[in-house]
Amino acid sequence: MITIHLQPHDPTRAEHTLQVQPGQSLMQAAVDANLTGIQADCGGLLTCATCHVLVQKDWLSKLPTMSSDEDGMLAFTAQAREPGSRLSCQIMLTEALDGLQITLPESQY
Ligand code: FES
Numbered sequence: 001m002i003t004i005h006l007q008p009h010d011p012t013r014a015e016h017t018l019q020v021q022p023g024q025s026l027m028q029a030a031v032d033a034n035l036t037g038i039q040a041d042c043g044g045l046l047t048c049a050t051c052h053v054l055v056q057k058d059w060l061s062k063l064p065t066m067s068s069d070e071d072g073m074l075a076f077t078a079q080a081r082e083p084g085s086r087l088s089c090q091i092m093l094t095e096a097l098d099g100l101q102i103t104l105p106e107s108q109y
Helices: 026-032 057-062 068-076
Strands: 002-007 016-020 052-055 085-087 100-103
Touching: 002 026, 016 026, 052 057, 057 100, 068 085
Parallel strands: 002 100
Antiparallel strands: 002 016, 052 085, 052 100
């Protein structure tokens, strides 16, 4: 199991901490935990951009390389793209991501 920390957009709200199995996407782990803030309307098919997350700077280099398809879909997020923007369905969880720090966007729509 690895630990993932997800901070709501509103910094006054409590952080969510998930204990999850590696080998699945961050999106799937969040959906399975009934986390609000990641909608994932397309179920991971990379066609909705409603699984947008903001990855804290120190973790960006540990993530899988962004594909051109993900890069293109990030133009369609509800909250404007930021340097740490990724689509959580494209982040496969590995042991190297134990402790990953994510901030949720204000909205997915
Ligand atoms: S779940 Fe639709 S793009 Fe990630």
